[in-house]
Amino acid sequence: MAAVKRNTWQREAVRAALLAGEGFVSAQRLHATLHATGSPIxxxxxxxxxxxxxxxxxxxxxxxxxxxxxxxxxxSSGHHHHLICRVCGTTVEIAAHDVESWAQSIALEHGFTDAHHVVDVFGLCRQCSAST
Structure with a gap:
């Protein structure tokens, strides 16, 4: 388990900026947003x-x-996956039970234990599909 790090004003500023934003953001974009509000971080x-x-x-x-x-x-808490629109960034959290079963099965088949995985699906949301 990861060591618990103390909360600093910088971490709180990053957390607040993430909460205020919508969708996924790069570190560079979040940094620019923080600087635009006068943060020296x-x-x-x-x-x-x-x-x-x-x-x-x-x-x-x-x-x-x-x-x-x-x-x-x-x-949400716990393991989950995402559907992400490549155009507008709309993101939907999804459960993917079939993926979970497959990942564990394929790991065991090859003698692996304690398997972890990341699955994110990129596509076009309904609104962006309609406008193309």
Missing amino acids: GLATVYRALADLAVVGEADSLQSPEGENLYRACD
Whole structure:
């Protein structure tokens, strides 16, 4: 289990900015948002705070199709997956029981234990599909 880190004003500022935002955001964009409000917080500190929030389950983290790490305030506890619109960023949290069963089954088949996985599905939401 990860060590509990003390809450600092910087971590609280990052947490508040995530809660105020909508959808997933990069560390750079969150840093720019914080600076626009006058915060002196550094980019490296934003990266560390986001990583820490993801470890303790207070932030969702995923990798965009372009390979960039993105974060958002976590809406639910426990393991879950996401459907993410590539155009507008609309995100829906989903349970994927078939994926869970498959991941455990394939791990056992190959002699792996304590298997973990990340599944995020990118596509176009209904509204963006209709406008293309």
